[in-house]
Amino acid sequence: MAVRIAVDAMGGDFAPQAIVQGVALAASQYSDIEVLLVGDEKCIESSLASEAADFDRSRITIIHTEEVIPMAAAPVEALRKYKKSSMARMAALCKEGEADAMISAGNTGAFAAVAQLTLRPLPQVKRPGIAVTIPSFYGPFVLCDVGANIQAKPQHLHEYAIMAGVFAERLLDIEKPRVALISTGEERGKGTGLIKQTYELLSQDASLNFIGNAEGRELFEDRCDVAICDGFVGNIILKFVEGLAEGFVRTIKREVEDEPEEIRGKFLSAIDRVWARHDYSRYGGAPLLGINGVCIICHGRSNRYAISNAIGVAKRFVERDINGALVSRLAQAN
């Protein structure tokens, strides 16, 4: 049976065009999906009409909504004010069993809030967390949480370790993922009170392949597959990594501006290849783990490839029954 995926046509810096393009791309890539494109019907129709590439239009259903949650709106307030938004509609579709998953590149806080309020957390989950897959130099690692829960407690970080571990295993096919806790030093006892208490919880959980604390540099040296932190730290790290990576690429490109055309072309293509492999935003699709449903969050600047990838993540998340695995693993741990 086809996986039914609701996609927010109105969310993201390049919506609806990039979203619709991504959906069209996914519709030609995957034979076993159905997409519910949620948003302003006229906008969506015109974006679909201008899409040059061949795609299977019959896999796409438009669901009209009137309202859009602004990117900068405060989450809970936004939900109260925009009850007829594309996000609210997607969550309702998931709740009523008419969609298996939902995806948005819109206001992350509002999307996480609507998911939690409408779909509710899984049994035993106190605080859902966002898991981003970061393409490192030796393969990807999963960073969780990157912003759903900025005032975390040790038991929340323990939940993230379990859930992000299951995600890495089931969705990224990493066997016995190595789980690390982000801190200011490798030694037990380094870090804040939150980190020290979490260290103890993770050490005592035999179901985890916990390797201890990790510092930032180690994440780029293939020391772990899953890195756990609170949402405040994770969100800041993510944006730092983004700013630095982009700045580097820009600067290196400028550095070779005066080279002859032929050499410059080679430089730029080498840099573009590296950038394509390491730009996490192109990977698209960070699940909000711990929700009783499938909620995939995309970067605001998502392009068609990010959206198409996110649809792939949603599809695998459903097919591989990650939530079933989460529930049984959490039950074991408790």
Next chain:
Amino acid sequence: MAVRIAVDAMGGDFAPQAIVQGVALAASQYSDIEVLLVGDEKCIESSLASEAADFDRSRITIIHTEEVIPMAAAPVEALRKYKKSSMARMAALCKEGEADAMISAGNTGAFAAVAQLTLRPLPQVKRPGIAVTIPSFYGPFVLCDVGANIQAKPQHLHEYAIMAGVFAERLLDIEKPRVALISTGEERGKGTGLIKQTYELLSQDASLNFIGNAEGRELFEDRCDVAICDGFVGNIILKFVEGLAEGFVRTIKREVEDEPEEIRGKFLSAIDRVWARHDYSRYGGAPLLGINGVCIICHGRSNRYAISNAIGVAKRFVERDINGALVSRLAQAN
């Protein structure tokens, strides 16, 4: 009068060789310094003897110490155990007025602890903080604190804003430095309780050019000159930035491995130029701000250039009387 700078010959991954080389370099660069090289006399003598470059040996005095604090030792324990260490001796030299500043690339925690215990904080400073100058793509910005105080309170962050602002103004010659608070969003009200309370304190301080919250990416887009955070977040950011930057350079170099020699050479030299400008460890010399003395912390992997730069920072810190400026600015704020 020459500035007298005590340098820990024994601290750092490449000590004593890189330290001694850096001291020799500084002794030929600056005409108005005297260096007290503190550590094992025989080791230092042999490193000095093997130094090929010309330098003014008369500016360097060796002060023999027997003990070395190991890089991984827990700070307070290390101080208790190694009372005759090079670090303890440097702090004593500063306290007794025989040195104007001290520099170490050794165990950061132990160095910060010995500075606080021996020299004590400046009046009105509750918690000293480490300020690192990060070479961004549009010029440097100052990040404070990067690890001296990992459980910060709002008033500590307020102190860091004032002190790092003075440092940016006086030492980096940035007029009215723009001060930002690192958070998960620009809007007032984004972030943890600590951030929200700090935001209020900084807004109310008219002596600061406070521009509000900043996310990680904005720090690389010339939005601020000074970025404030607690030591846990700052330390993690610093190590992430380091790991990512190094990984990027490695990966890009690998990407052009198969190009013809001539093209590869050009490419590698372009990358090395960018790297040289952006590798903060080469800049060397992060002050522990708020100490009643001048304490300059170097990266463990400091090479001769980092050490020589740190000596330059120490010299300017003393000459421009940064501590005098800190005391008067803090008094104004309180």
